Amino acid sequence: xxxxxxxxxxxxxxxxxxxxxxxxxxxxxxxxxxxxxxxxxxxxxxxxxxxxxxxxxxxxxxxxxxxxxxxxxxxxxxxxxxxxxxxxxxxxxxxxxxxxxxxxxxxxxxxxxxxxxxxxxxxxxxxxxxxxxxxxxxxxxxxxxxxxxxxxxxxxxxxxxxxxxxxxxxxxxxxxxxxxxxxxxxxxxxxxxxxxxxxxxxxxxxxxxxxxxxxxxxxxxxxxxxxxxxxxxxxxxxxxxxxxxxxxxxxxxxxxxxxxxxxxxxxxxxxxxxxxxxxxxxxxxxxxxxxxxxxxxxxxxxxxxxxxxxxxxxxxxxxxxxxxxxxxxxxxxxxxxxxxxxxxxxxxxxxxxxxxxxxxxxxxxxxxxxxxxxxxxxxxxxxxxxxxxxxxxxxxxxxxxxxxxxxxxxxxxxxxxxxxxxxxxxxxxxxxxxxxxxxxxxxxxxxxxxxxxxxxxxxxxxxxxxxxxxxxxxxxxxxxxxxxxxxxxxxxxxxxxxxxxxxxxxxxxxxxxxxxxxxxxxxxxxxxxxxxxxxxxxxxxxxxxxxxxxxxxxxxxxxxxxxxxxxxxxxxxxxxxxxxxxxxxxxxxxxxxxxxxxxxxxxxxx
Ligand code: M6R
Numbered sequence: 241x242x243x244x245x246x247x248x249x250x251x252x253x254x255x256x257x258x259x260x261x262x263x264x265x266x267x268x269x270x271x272x273x274x275x276x277x278x279x280x281x282x283x284x285x286x287x288x289x290x291x292x293x294x295x296x297x298x299x300x301x302x303x304x305x306x307x308x309x310x311x312x313x314x315x316x317x318x319x320x321x322x323x324x325x326x327x328x329x330x331x332x333x334x335x336x337x338x339x340x341x342x343x344x345x346x347x348x349x350x351x352x353x354x355x356x357x358x359x360x361x362x363x364x365x366x367x368x369x370x371x372x373x374x375x376x377x378x379x380x381x382x383x384x385x386x387x388x389x390x391x392x393x394x395x396x397x398x399x400x401x402x403x404x405x406x407x408x409x410x411x412x413x414x415x416x417x418x419x420x421x422x423x424x425x426x427x428x429x430x431x432x433x434x435x436x437x438x439x440x441x442x443x444x445x446x447x448x449x450x451x452x453x454x455x456x457x458x459x460x461x462x463x464x465x466x467x468x469x470x471x472x473x474x475x476x477x478x479x480x481x482x483x484x485x486x487x488x489x490x491x492x493x494x495x496x497x498x499x500x501x502x503x504x505x506x507x508x509x510x511x512x513x514x515x516x517x518x519x520x521x522x523x524x525x526x527x528x529x530x531x532x533x534x535x536x537x538x539x540x541x542x543x544x545x546x547x548x549x550x551x552x553x554x555x556x557x558x559x560x561x562x563x564x565x566x567x568x569x570x571x572x573x574x575x576x577x578x579x580x581x582x583x584x585x586x587x588x589x590x591x592x593x594x595x596x597x598x599x600x601x602x603x604x605x606x607x608x609x610x611x612x613x614x615x616x617x618x619x620x621x622x623x624x625x626x627x628x629x630x631x632x633x634x635x636x637x638x639x640x641x642x643x644x645x646x647x648x649x650x651x652x653x654x655x656x657x658x659x660x661x662x663x664x665x666x667x668x669x670x671x672x673x674x675x676x677x678x679x680x681x682x683x684x685x686x687x688x689x690x691x692x693x694x695x696x697x698x699x700x701x702x703x704x705x706x707x708x709x710x711x712x713x714x715x716x717x718x719x720x721x722x723x724x725x726x727x728x729x730x731x732x733x734x735x736x737x738x739x740x741x742x743x744x745x746x747x748x749x750x751x752x753x754x755x756x757x758x759x760x761x762x763x764x765x766x767x768x769x770x771x772x773x774x775x776x777x778x779x780x781x782x783x784x785x786x787x788x789x790x791x792x793x794x795x796x797x798x799x800x801x802x803x804x805x806x807x808x809x810x811x812x813x814x815x816x817x818x819x820x821x822x823x824x825x826x827x828x829x830x831x832x833x834x835x836x837x838x839x840x841x842x843x844x845x846x
Pocket of ligand 1: 540541583584585586587589635636722725839841
């Protein structure tokens with residue numbers, strides 16, 4: 241989704257802004273732009289498509305400004321073309337914006353009545369003209385304060401002013417924004433990943449705050465324009481150089497990294513010598529909690545659904561799950577003894593953040609399971625369980641999904657033990673099994689060649705279905721989502737037992753159907769459902785686990801076997817061939833695997 245970079249320096253900034261914008265590319269975008277200040281003038285260059293197009297523009301190469309802002313845009317209001325790309329500028333001010341201004345139509349009417357002319361179809365341009373209007377009567381701080389108060393919706397902003405050669409303004413409400421500190425220069429960024437290549441000293445703005453960034457210092461203000469003191473955080477530099485290595489795509493690398501990332505997660509939480517789980521400083525007693533609500537979006541929601549099965553199996557808690565964009569607008573019955581868990585790779589997903597915020601406002605117990613520990617969701621949750629799977633760049637979430645499931649499983653086991661819902665012997669047995677998971681994932685990754693061949697059939701089909709029961713149902717949903725988002729093939733995930741209630745009508749001769757039927761307690765039922773789709777002409781790809789007992793069915797098109805382990809852990813292994821299926825299918829189609837069309841890695845608008 242949109243990304244912001246701002247640099248105030250003594251040296252020309254255009255090439256550093258371009259390089260930082262490249263770091264933001266993974267978020268998903270459709271146009272890019274840059275504005276620098278030189279000799280009392282704002283130079284602005286914008287282009288449709290990739291940052292490369294912008295970089296090639298000779299005007300960018302000749303920019304001499306030592307202060308500037310850059311942006312990658314994911315279109316919300318107006319087509320993804322160079323006119324609508326950011327920055328948007330008047331004669332006096334230039335603005336980059338992440339988020340959506342909900343009252344832009346009304347504001348635009350008012351500004352047109354005051355004589356302002358609009359060039360683009362964007363909501364952002366109203367901010368430019370509002371600041372310009374307010375500057376007629378106010379100083380910088382007051383004009384910003386006044387402008388921000390007129391805006392409804394969400395924003396992170398970077399602003400430069402024609403007659404202010406040593407000043408960038410940053411402001412946030414709803415969308416994340418950070419300030420970075422360098423030697424004789426300071427930075428603004430919507431994402432610490434982009435800032436990390438320049439500095440590891442960072443301050444995050446809170447909602448409603450704005451800041452003035454000069455070369456040698458930064459001042460912060462609350463929404464009323466009152467100065468506030470903020471902490472400077474030191475980020476770990478370990479991930480500074482995360483790149484594709486020898487892989488063609490980040491996604492391929494991230495799939496193969498899963499044995500290592502699971503090992504890291506296990507190392508962080510499992511006490512090897514005692515076969516116990518370490519969760520330090522959990523702020524509530526487990527007997528104060530009798531219900532749990534798990535909330536997320538997309539893949540993170542699928543890990544919540546998975547966790548529902550585990551929590552119900554291993555604890556006596558009441559378990560509910562919710563899609564964040566639904567939860568945030570419903571009339572929720574907040575319960576004192578409920579724990580609200582927010583699952584997110586990026587920790588910046590707007591809907592998940594809003595759901596968390598709502599729970600915090602209602603004084604609920606909030607906990608997050610995130611990958612980016614500096615993120616807004618992590619910072620604003622009362623307790624955080626990090627995933628520890630490292631930077632994930634591919635828009636399609638892979639290692640973070642397994643990481644989220646790992647932590648949710650560990651959390652369910654620990655709560656089950658503390659509440660005495662499971663006995664110590666069973667707990668110890670499950671921990672021992674869990675420790676073997678990275679090796680099993682490594683072995684399952686070897687199913688590669690077969691999946692490559694199979695993917696051709698999916699590419700040729702009009703659509704496909706992914707079916708599973710019990711623990712395999714969330715994985716069926718995840719498999720279908722991966723195929724949709726990467727290869728743009730219609731794919732539906734369904735509980736296998738639901739087929740007769742409607743979706744069976746979709747099955748026709750030759751339609752590829754993935755059946756997830758590991759040999760768990762649902763196995764026989766799922767195999768019966770498989771026969772029903774085979775009988776109607778489906779080409780079935782059966783994904784099961786290795787066993788000495790053959791599957792009794794004659795008409796299976798293809799079979800892929802994952803390693804065997806206890807029922808709880810099979811979902812991790814079933815996920816692997818589905819990730820690969822989506823990857824190879826998109827690869828054969830020649831699609832942009834790490835940046836699928838229309839999608840963004842960090843979904844910071846609702
Ligand atoms: O960063 P988050 O985990 O909060 O993101 C949630 C979803 O946007 C994300 O999982 C999305 O569904 C992925 N592209 C799926 O691969």
